Amino acid sequence: MDNQKLRSQGWFGKRGKDGFIYRAWMKNQGIPGHELAGKPVIGICNTWSELTPCNAHFRELAESVKHGIYEAGGFPVEFPVMSLGETLIKPTAMLYRNLASMDVEESIRANPIDGVVLLCGCDKTTPSLVMGAASVNIPTIVVSGGPMLTGKFRGKDIGTSDVWRFSEDNRMGIMSDEEFLVAEACMARSRGHCAVMGTASTMACMVESLGLSLAENAAIPAADSRRKALAHMSGSRIVEMVREDLKLSDVLTRQAFENAIMVNAAIGGSTNFIIHLLAIAARIGVDLNMNDFDTSLKGIPLLANLQPSGKYFMEDFYYAGGLPVLMKELQQFLHNDTITVSGKPIDKNYENSICYNSDVIGTIEKPFNQIAGITVLRGNICENGAVLKPSAATPELMVHTGRAVVFEDIEDYKAKIDDPELDVDGNSVLVLKNCGPKGYPGMPEVGNMAIPTKLLEKGIHDMVRISDGRMSGTGFGTVVLHVSPEAAIGGTLAIIQNGDIIKLDVLAGTLNVDLTDEEIAERKSKWQPRHTVSSRGYVHLYQTHVEQAHLGADMDFLKGGSGSKVTRDSH
Template sequence: MSARNLGREEREAVAGSGLRSARWFGAEGKTGFMHRSWMRSEGLPDDTFRGRPVIGIANSWSELTSCNIHLRALAEHVKRGIWQAGGVPFEFPTTSAGEPIVRPTAMLLRNLMAMDLEETLRANPLDGVVLLAGCDKTTPAYLMGAASVDLPALLITGGPMLNGKYRGGDIGSGTSVWRFTEAYRAGQIDASAVTEAEGCMARSQGHCMTMGTASTMACVSEFMGMQLPGTAALPANDSRRATAAHLAGRRIVEMVAEDLRPSKILTRKAFENGVRANAALGGSTNAVIHLLALARRVGVELTLDDFDRLVRDVPVLADLMPSGRFLMEEFAYAGGTAGFAETLGDLLHRDALTITGTTLGENYAGAEVFDREVIRPLDNPVKPVGSGIAVLTGNLAPRGAVIKQSAATPALMVHRGRALVWDSLDEYLADADDHDLDVVPEDILVVRNVGPKGYPGMPEVGNLPLPRKLLEAGVTDMVRISDARMSGTSYGTVVLHVVPEAADGGPLALVRTGDLISLDVPNRSLDVEVPAGELESRRREWRPREVPGGERGWTKLYIDHVTQADEGLDLDFLQGRSGAAVPRQAF
């Protein structure tokens, strides 16, 4: 092992390599001395600094984020690939957010994670980055942060859990939670059955194995070109995921040499592929918010209307919970993302560039499907064309609201009913178990002040639990309206993301119990049947509510600057690409 320092000629060679990291490690004087010397404490040999690309491994691992608990081990496989390809890996942590645990909602931390990653990438001598994510908000947060800096980047998600197993059958994360807890509230099962299911559902490492937000964003990001082809659906415990991580380490070194950046991949065509793939997967409504935010980071024109217009000729082809029967294990073994892409055919832009340096169509050419019950052909879909996310407008949602048609009850898609209104989630939950609650199945449940500013963070509470007395009577669905989100694992006739939110003075703040609300999904309308003059009179009387915890720290910054759901819930000052340039030199 040589203890020899870099000579002048060698430093000049490093500085002339064209690598961003060379501005650090090829520098003259005390600046270069400090950069190189302190890194030697990590046991790096001399030639570490001789023009090798330096690759960051951003890791959202945390013991508080159970879905990502295995990413620390996965990072070791990425490092092997980077070393093998001649790069130098440096793993680093960021803020993380575990969907099942974080209060008031993990969405409150998505932008903080993106900002954390963005600043870390810009401030350090990195030429490229591999993004290790998985749980719901970690994937879009990492894509947003990396896209803003625009260094060569690729994503590796942690993969879904193995199927939950309960009394001889499969149960799915999230989706089965709602079903078991509602069955318990209805008196159909006892507490011991719920406890048993609780211990059977999450039986391996990985994120949700339903087509919830985590699986949705993993698959969608692959179809947008940001993951290695055929990898997003592989179970977390499948050794092929470790192999994919190794190959990702190799590939990022090549991407640095090719200068292949997110700005070259995340084009309008890529976003259209993401929107269409989400519809065909029966994917999460949360993808709407995440893709809108990501598009604004890279300067791609994408609107809420695109999520309706682009999917009207797209059927649901993945028979996956919550819209269907199966789980991600079956999807992976049936042909996974590769077979699914080939099934979609020309519904996707097959000429879109991906991280492989080749096109989407080239990546998946010849891929097969092995189980047509799980991945349906175009002529035998799970749900017909136009069953994806619908965007509603009207006097109750002037800037839009969304509904996941594939998870809704067909008979309720055109519905007119009396509004029952609650000003907070806590107030609704307190009343929902009251047998004296004045409610009938035809009513429409409205909960407000659960939007981005009002909660804050826009929690996944839009799929309100039904009133207990109706559950006990056998009612399984009702129309529910809110300015909240819902988990991608949820189901029901649930109208979400009403914009503007109530806390921002939107019309939802003006609705009163007893008003009639008209929902017409085929005609994309959502209206409260109250004269405009009466609504204006109510507006003059309206006063905003105080937001708990909104007076300091990140929460205050979030409330002061968060955009509405139709703009992606990003912070207004983070929209647009910032680049990788460091504004000042330290020494």
């Protein structure tokens, strides 16, 4: 790209009063004039925050990106955007994903930026940044923060998925409160996001399989010096991308999305992947729907032996060869000619990769598990779809009939789940309502409801669970999620009652309540909504405009893009 055509020159290349103001106020930071005289200006979109522990090392990572930008002849400008810390933010980080995406979109579009590096790690920071950047569509590259080192607790490797096991043991009295506290420090022992194939790692794999990052981005541990080296190289590469005018729309093709879906099946990725990829596709203008995510018929097995579906951790995955090895194994399924941010086809990312541990990364002939991916369910409970992750489920429950034990909302669930008088047994189906996008609001990760204590005491550790909410990517169990339409808008989930018979058949892809159409219609005619719409601020905007889970839970007015042209062009 001709330097005079750089977007940033619409600010720094101007004559007269406006150009004076743009340059003078940048110079008060000690920036010499030649840095603003035609160099590609690269924004570093940083989700650093001490309230987002997964991303708390990003100041340091940004410095490595800057070194690479300078090396390639660009000029870096770091800017903050809203950061979403999954472990702390209430009521749920998902409520604010769309707000953060708006922050990113407007920050890029309104400022003199020719290309952007997205620094993201914690679950929602990755999709929100990519969504926002996609709506502007300038040259963009992603640098993930990396997983934390594997936890070590009393001679065993542990990670986030063990939180659910420890919690059950603590509730049962098997694990003391003191041991529970010791495990906290043993698990989160380094910088980085969750060490398992949870949502954060799934998102890192998503961007690499989409072609939005350099090879090996997904799995390098945050504490490994090679993470900084990758950040440096990404900084250099984004400058070249600006000169080549390689934009997000050139990378995010329909074929790239299909690659990501197939890779997600093979890694045992989080069910949250669906809702985020749908939202990204809608921003960039690629037609994607729920049916595209049902990989059960594609013949793709589970190759990655990683928690929560398997045994190992992201650190092991990297040492075994990382995502390039897994993608090389999937070569027969992938669109190998899709262009990546490297400027080369995606098969160049993995053509020289070698597997160093076949117990961590299996082969098509000898996979870790023949059951993989995500099953999309349809039926009278979920006319627009629901999802289940078979690799994290109990095989004996994949075809199941049981009576419903209903919780009207999360407060009702918390009040009743450990009540000794709760009418529940091991064959029951737990049904949680009003946890969808509008109803909660924000669609929290509560779908993998805890097993009632009185059943844990009988040795029952899994049950069929159904909700319109989500589940942490670190969670596991026979859990049906993302039921659409949600209960809060009068979907069939809303009218299910205690004792109704629920029929789940994962193999057939169906989920139904044993009621006639007439019975369902009669109940719906008497149904009254429980949720209220907030009267102010962003939550009001969200509840008024958020779409259902099967559409990505984005706001209806954010689909498509704003483009890179600024709204006004003078002071």
